[in-house]
Amino acid sequence: xxxxxxxxxxxxxxxxxxxxxxxxxxxxxxxxxxxxxxxxxxxxxxxxxxxxxxxxxxxxxxxxxxxxxxxxxxxxxxxxxxxxxxxxxxxxxxxxxxxxxxxxxxxxxxxxxxxxxxxxxxxxxxxxxxxxxxxxxxxxxxxxxxxxxxxxxxxxxxxxxxxxxxxxxxxxx
Numbered sequence: 341x342x343x344x345x346x347x348x349x350x351x352x353x354x355x356x357x358x359x360x361x362x363x364x365x366x367x368x369x370x371x372x373x374x375x376x377x378x379x380x381x382x383x384x385x386x387x388x389x390x391x392x393x394x395x396x397x398x399x400x401x402x403x404x405x406x407x408x409x410x411x412x413x414x415x416x417x418x419x420x421x422x423x424x425x426x427x428x429x430x431x432x433x434x435x436x437x438x439x440x441x442x443x444x445x446x447x448x449x450x451x452x453x454x455x456x457x458x459x460x461x462x463x464x465x466x467x468x469x470x471x472x473x474x475x476x477x478x479x480x481x482x483x484x485x486x487x488x489x490x491x492x493x494x495x496x497x498x499x500x501x502x503x504x505x506x507x508x509x510x511x512x513x
Contacts, residue, residue, distance in 0.1 A: 367481040368496055369472060370503045372488040378468075378512050384460040392453055395446040402439040409435055471509040475502055 375381045413428045420428065446452050476484050479502070487493060487501065 364483075365479075365481050366483045366485065366500065367476065367479065367502045368485050368487040368490075368493075368500050369506055370487045370501065371468070373503050374468060374506055374510075377507055378464065378510060381461070381464050384464060388453070388457055388460060391456060392447075395453065399439060399443045399446065402435070402442055406432060406435040406439055467510060468506065471506045472502070475505050475509060 409428070409432045413425075413432060416428075417425060444451065448454075472484050475481075481502075484502070487496060487503075
């Protein structure tokens, strides 16, 4: 335990060494705050939400169709010939497979929703990062950190927060 603390302290000491320089300056942004106040981001997320709901309804409807087929099969099973039972079982399996394929098509790792999210959000993210970079270059900041993803940040002066400047540069304020 003591060894871990010592290693952590030494690591922090070496990583913060550049901050001892007079010419080293840091700024912070709160990306969550920026995104929340950016109308284009809100519009994109609303659009993604509508698309996801529509696609989820398609998947749910197909799963419901499968359940209806299964219920009908269980009810009629005793009246069906062996060939008809196999045919109905295959229909149910095919419908389940279609539902899974549809779910994967829309919501899978490389699904349509992720592609749509990338298409809608990437340009917004690029605009934000370009604005941050331009402000950093104008003001002479060597490092700009995201305050919302900095769990170890205990205190930060508001003078270091350039989030509103980024929003102004993006025309959102």
